[in-house]
Amino acid sequence: MIEPLKYLLQPIAYERDDETGRVLREIPGETVAVYSAEQAKEAIEQFEQKLNELAPSQNGARRE
Numbered sequence: 001m002i003e004p005l006k007y008l009l010q011p012i013a014y015e016r017d018d019e020t021g022r023v024l025r026e027i028p029g030e031t032v033a034v035y036s037a038e039q040a041k042e043a044i045e046q047f048e049q050k051l052n053e054l055a056p057s058q059n060g061a062r063r064e
Contacts, residue, residue, distance in 0.1 A: 011047040
């Protein structure tokens with residue numbers, strides 16, 4: 001019998017030029033091992049939350 005064991009998630013964000021829309025760089029996150037869809041969802045939400053905390057807005061303040 002074959003059963004799923006784990007999933008390796010490699011989150012990657014990218015920085016885009018506001019004027020041209022061109023991708024400037026990719027920013028990889030830490031690879032995370034998860035064992036269920038619920039854990040995958042949680043890991044993705046945590047990565048996106050960290051990005052929101054780190055990403056400055058256009059005026060230099062942190063994004064909401």
